[in-house]
Amino acid sequence: MRPERAAGATAQVRVPATSANLGPGFDSLGLALAVHDHVRLTELDGGPSVVDVQGEGAGRVPRDERHLVLRAACATYELAGVDRPPLHLACDNTIPHSRGLGSSASAAVAGIVAACALLGPGKAPDEAAVLDLAARFDGHADNVAACLLGGLVVTWCTEGSYRAAHLEPDPAVVPVVFVSEHSSSTEATRGLLPDRVPHGDAAFTASRAALVVHALTRAPGLLLPATEDRLHQPYRRPAYPATGRLVDALREAGIAAVVSGAGPTVLALTTGDPLPDDLPTSGFETLQVPIDTDGAVVTV
Numbered sequence: 001m002r003p004e005r006a007a008g009a010t011a012q013v014r015v016p017a018t019s020a021n022l023g024p025g026f027d028s029l030g031l032a033l034a035v036h037d038h039v040r041l042t043e044l045d046g047g048p049s050v051v052d053v054q055g056e057g058a059g060r061v062p063r064d065e066r067h068l069v070l071r072a073a074c075a076t077y078e079l080a081g082v083d084r085p086p087l088h089l090a091c092d093n094t095i096p097h098s099r100g101l102g103s104s105a106s107a108a109v110a111g112i113v114a115a116c117a118l119l120g121p122g123k124a125p126d127e128a129a130v131l132d133l134a135a136r137f138d139g140h141a142d143n144v145a146a147c148l149l150g151g152l153v154v155t156w157c158t159e160g161s162y163r164a165a166h167l168e169p170d171p172a173v174v175p176v177v178f179v180s181e182h183s184s185s186t187e188a189t190r191g192l193l194p195d196r197v198p199h200g201d202a203a204f205t206a207s208r209a210a211l212v213v214h215a216l217t218r219a220p221g222l223l224l225p226a227t228e229d230r231l232h233q234p235y236r237r238p239a240y241p242a243t244g245r246l247v248d249a250l251r252e253a254g255i256a257a258v259v260s261g262a263g264p265t266v267l268a269l270t271t272g273d274p275l276p277d278d279l280p281t282s283g284f285e286t287l288q289v290p291i292d293t294d295g296a297v298v299t300v
């Protein structure tokens with residue numbers, strides 16, 4: 001979060017998309033991607049709150065107090081113990097919804113960061129409390145922390161609070177996202193995960209989760225073995241067979257591909273080499289997307 005204060009009671013926030021898990025880092029690792037939503041939040045003198053939406057979600061998301069960004073802003077005023085004035089929220093969105101690019105986390109972060117900027121430094125929660133609030137509000141600390149901080153994050157929860165470590169990815173890492181034309185509910189694909197996993201699979205995935213942090217920050221040559229996972233992707237596969245086929249084809253070609261977040265989008269962590277031209281990409285839009293290194297950026 002990088003506040004730049006000026007006069008006025010409008011906050012403008014830019015938030016990146018995020019890809020969670022990165023293969024073995026289930027519910028822990030996140031990477032910010034340079035696809036952005038923009039929100040403008042203004043305190044009004046009176047009347048009801050007003051929501052305007054352009055781009056992704058327009059005509060589909062509610063335009064009243066149920067709107068995710070507005071609800072996140074309200075939760076922030078509540079945490080600060082400040083009566084919330086009516087608000088005008090204007091959203092200009094490009095992050096696709098329900099594809100595995102963390103749109104709901106970015107919406108939560110946008111609302112919270114905008115409300116913090118309007119509350120001002122004396123009343124707004126501090127950066128640690130913002131991360132914790134956003135993680136609780138969205139339920140996915142891996143997406144939320146990457147969105148707030150940019151770059152690569154490792155998240156964990158200790159004594160009931162969410163925390164994050166921020167890392168700089170190696171500049172040689174070039175993400176390519178294959179955005180699925182189909183949507184998938186995170187809640188539904190979490191429902192496919194078992195309550196228990198074999199100890200051998202946990203140990204296998206623990207070694208890869210440690211290795212992927214090394215690969216992403218210092219040794220991109222290790223990305224292919226480092227992105228193997230046995231904790232979530234095998235169980236989610238039946239929900240989106242085309243995603244599984246594309247991940248397999250990329251990996252067989254030596255490219256470190258994973259399901260992005262809860263899917264069905266695919267994330268390939270490349271080192272800039274051209275992709276094979278016979279990939280099964282029907283139903284996916286292929287985009288080379290830089291890593292976002294700024295996180296949530298706010299102007300008041």
Ligand SMILES: Nc1ncnc2c1ncn2[C@@H]1O[C@H](COP(=O)(O)OP(=O)(O)OP(=O)(O)O)[C@@H](O)[C@H]1O
Binds near residue numbers: 100
């Ligand atoms: N900018 C937004 N404004 C309002 N509502 C949003 C916004 N972004 C997401 N949502 C809501 O969140 C839902 C998507 O949440 P979901 O957790 O299923 O997917 P995701 O966050 O896009 O992907 P993932 O968590 O797998 O990375 C949308 O259907 C919409 O209701």
Ligand SMILES: N[C@@H](CCO)C(=O)O
Binds near residue numbers: 021027028100102262
């Ligand atoms: N770690 C979460 C991310 C959801 O965006 C999951 O895989 O369900």
